[in-house]
Amino acid sequence: MVQRLKEVDVVIIGVGMVGSIVGKELAAAGYKVVGLERGEARFTVPEFQSPAVHDELRFDIRKALMQDNTREPVTFRNNSSETALPVRRWESFLPGTGLGGSMVHWNGQTYRFQANDFELATRTKERYGKNFLDKDVTIQDWGVTYADLEPHYDRFEYLLGTSGKAGNIKGEIQPGGDPHESPRSREYPTPPQKEHFQGALFRKAATSLGYHPFPQPSSNLSQPYTNPEGVKLNACVFCGFCERYACEHYAKSVPQTVILPVLLANPNFELRTGCQVQRINLDSTRKKATGVTYIDTAGREFEQPASLVITASFALNNVRMLLLSGIGKPYNPQSGTGVVGRNYAYQTMSSVASFFDEDVFINPFMASGASGTLINDFAGDNFDHSGLGFIGGAFIGAVNTNGRPIQYHPVPPGTPAWGKRWKEAVVKHYNHTVMFSLHGSSVSTRQNYLDLDPTYRDAWGQPLLRMTFDFPQNDLKMAAYVTAKGVEIGKAMGAKQVAGAPRTAPYTTTVYQTTHNTGGTVMGNDPRTSVVNRYLQSWDVPNVFVIGASAYPQNASWNPTDTLGALTYWAIDALKNRYLKNPGRLVSA
Amino acid sequence: MQRFSRRKFVATIGAATVAPASALYPAQAAAPQQMAPPVSPAESAKPVYLFFNLAEAAFIDSACERLIPADESGPGALGAGVPNYLDKQLGGAWGSGERLYRSGPWKAGSPSQGYQLPFTPAELFHVALRAINRHFETQGAAFGTLSAEGQDTYLKTLEAGGADLDGVPSAVFFDMLLRMTVEGFFSDPVYGGNRDMVAWRMIGFPGAYADYYEAIDRHGEKFVREPMSIGEDARRHLHVDPNIPASL
Numbered sequence: 001m002v003q004r005l006k007e008v009d010v011v012i013i014g015v016g017m018v019g020s021i022v023g024k025e026l027a028a029a030g031y032k033v034v035g036l037e038r039g040e041a042r043f044t045v046p047e048f049q050s051p052a053v054h055d056e057l058r059f060d061i062r063k064a065l066m067q068d069n070t071r072e073p074v075t076f077r078n079n080s081s082e083t084a085l086p087v088r089r090w091e092s093f094l095p096g097t098g099l100g101g102s103m104v105h106w107n108g109q110t111y112r113f114q115a116n117d118f119e120l121a122t123r124t125k126e127r128y129g130k131n132f133l134d135k136d137v138t139i140q141d142w143g144v145t146y147a148d149l150e151p152h153y154d155r156f157e158y159l160l161g162t163s164g165k166a167g168n169i170k171g172e173i174q175p176g177g178d179p180h181e182s183p184r185s186r187e188y189p190t191p192p193q194k195e196h197f198q199g200a201l202f203r204k205a206a207t208s209l210g211y212h213p214f215p216q217p218s219s220n221l222s223q224p225y226t227n228p229e230g231v232k233l234n235a236c237v238f239c240g241f242c243e244r245y246a247c248e249h250y251a252k253s254v255p256q257t258v259i260l261p262v263l264l265a266n267p268n269f270e271l272r273t274g275c276q277v278q279r280i281n282l283d284s285t286r287k288k289a290t291g292v293t294y295i296d297t298a299g300r301e302f303e304q305p306a307s308l309v310i311t312a313s314f315a316l317n318n319v320r321m322l323l324l325s326g327i328g329k330p331y332n333p334q335s336g337t338g339v340v341g342r343n344y345a346y347q348t349m350s351s352v353a354s355f356f357d358e359d360v361f362i363n364p365f366m367a368s369g370a371s372g373t374l375i376n377d378f379a380g381d382n383f384d385h386s387g388l389g390f391i392g393g394a395f396i397g398a399v400n401t402n403g404r405p406i407q408y409h410p411v412p413p414g415t416p417a418w419g420k421r422w423k424e425a426v427v428k429h430y431n432h433t434v435m436f437s438l439h440g441s442s443v444s445t446r447q448n449y450l451d452l453d454p455t456y457r458d459a460w461g462q463p464l465l466r467m468t469f470d471f472p473q474n475d476l477k478m479a480a481y482v483t484a485k486g487v488e489i490g491k492a493m494g495a496k497q498v499a500g501a502p503r504t505a506p507y508t509t510t511v512y513q514t515t516h517n518t519g520g521t522v523m524g525n526d527p528r529t530s531v532v533n534r535y536l537q538s539w540d541v542p543n544v545f546v547i548g549a550s551a552y553p554q555n556a557s558w559n560p561t562d563t564l565g566a567l568t569y570w571a572i573d574a575l576k577n578r579y580l581k582n583p584g585r586l587v588s589a
Numbered sequence: 590m591q592r593f594s595r596r597k598f599v600a601t602i603g604a605a606t607v608a609p610a611s612a613l614y615p616a617q618a619a620a621p622q623q624m625a626p627p628v629s630p631a632e633s634a635k636p637v638y639l640f641f642n643l644a645e646a647a648f649i650d651s652a653c654e655r656l657i658p659a660d661e662s663g664p665g666a667l668g669a670g671v672p673n674y675l676d677k678q679l680g681g682a683w684g685s686g687e688r689l690y691r692s693g694p695w696k697a698g699s700p701s702q703g704y705q706l707p708f709t710p711a712e713l714f715h716v717a718l719r720a721i722n723r724h725f726e727t728q729g730a731a732f733g734t735l736s737a738e739g740q741d742t743y744l745k746t747l748e749a750g751g752a753d754l755d756g757v758p759s760a761v762f763f764d765m766l767l768r769m770t771v772e773g774f775f776s777d778p779v780y781g782g783n784r785d786m787v788a789w790r791m792i793g794f795p796g797a798y799a800d801y802y803e804a805i806d807r808h809g810e811k812f813v814r815e816p817m818s819i820g821e822d823a824r825r826h827l828h829v830d831p832n833i834p835a836s837l
Contacts, residue, residue, distance in 0.1 A: 054799055062688060419656065431811075506699075510701070
């Protein structure tokens, strides 16, 4: 029997970074807010404490913090002619679960996208002509500009206390920062983290080649910080257990360390954990949401009525929630019509390994999730793509995050996978190798998309999300081009041997790449090519807002979290100042 | 609860590879007596295998040691206790399908789609090991009696996928065996491998120790420190988690 609960003003699906910030702002504005989190409540104390958190097997290999894939995986195929099969073990990407969401296990790499990225279709056409791109590429403008988002980027970075060096303040280029960045209104809240040895070697080599190295913006803080919410953070000690781990030091900016103490103290907000939302309920017109239905950990079903529903879960789960609820027209790749699930994109990750002599001690285990040094000279549209046949690019950086040895034991190409020669190579190179990350953009295409699987179901009997994806030619060309640049930097460092590994097709779910899954509920100004308007409000059901990286029409050369934080504050601004005062469409269709 | 001392671990180099087929486990039982200084009974005790039967254990002991052999840099997988790690993992939640989506229908997929067999890791190991040991029974000589080269040749056959092990593609079995061997070698000793943190010492990884604030900008200096396990007590004794294999 379904138990119908008392109506509230706002129900939020997912209490991760987005849900925590939205919840805090709306509860503080006086609205009754319920946050539904499918996972458990967890906090720095007692859950995240060392030494138990420094367990590579449990957290890296067994994926302790990740979405329970025994109950709720996704299915996958490289193209529409294949039958999608369940991703039976997480590897390629790792959605989190539990209070604080995926951000609990992030690395803290905190980049803004550039002005160009938000108007990518328009600016690409202007600079390279309208026939420059492959025919299957479906990139589009976001419907917001960098100038729209700048104050919200600033607010989010000051919430996190991000450690970095500005490269452009109000148009003035700043020495030591990234000269390619779009103008920011002020300096980072805290100075950059200390530079590790890999970063220092990279900086010298990149400078010698005429590039513009700068410290990676890090939300593992360089010094103690009190954020505008009054929450205090500590300095990071470079423990080398960051991504896939929770931080025991209060040094990584995650909901638990930047906003949850404030949110949970507000009596207008109620957190309910262990709540698996099944769908957003619609009224008979199917143009108005009446609330959500969820099932708790004991299997009891509840209906939570609400005036406003905010979907704030991981990108893939936002898409699935709309599909399960029948909100918006599902995308059809054959006809090219429909929008939900359209423009799924990823990140095109390549790497370069530079092997040094045994008297060069790199100490890879000394790192934060976001320490290191990089260049943006080959990211985004910071270089001329004329004649190259692709758009986009990658940052190239010595941004190594750890030396955890089950996963990290680099050996030169050609080394056997086991046996005496493998072991010798592991011993020889473990402490004498510098790894570069080449963090590449991802264009959306007609054939890459998300929909509901016709066969496989979750533990509650609902269809799984089906992912159809392979790397577009555009991005493979980009990866090859940028990796060659990375190899040149490796050689300029004086390494004995340099091995580039550009990303190649087919995309595989069996190797970790990144958890930067984007798109599927794309934002924009045209309801024929977007699911939500520029304020992240559903075109079809105006009292549903969908906030997540699912809104990105394509993915840029940088980690997506900072931009998601900016979009969250941008949407909150519209909610508080316009929608909630006069509920209705914020943009006429 | 088993305790490991800080003494320099003495490898049972190559011992398993010369064991006669009929004698199960003489190698490890004998080796410490022959090679090591006197140790307490607790330290010399052979791990109790809960998952592997005797024939399975004989193959696993030998095969793991070929995947990561002992050499001048330190013990191999056998000396580090990796078969014990495998035994505890396969006998516990991981073996019975922890973190593995197990709903059908079951179809062979493309390599990009990853593991698509209905076997749990425990089932997969039992099925594959039964087929492997049957093969050696018909040959009249156990895997462990082959020369090192002979063992490597057989393992390469498995790796290349050239054998069907009663429905388990041999490459899938080999891949799982290799992954778990590397896990057991490099994971925290509380899980039953990486005995006395030998693998961490070998490469210079400090383990669960985690404060490098003062060290990080001393570029290029070798960092020398005893590694640390999450299972150490105040006297720096290591404790294998008594709840394993049910702890995860």
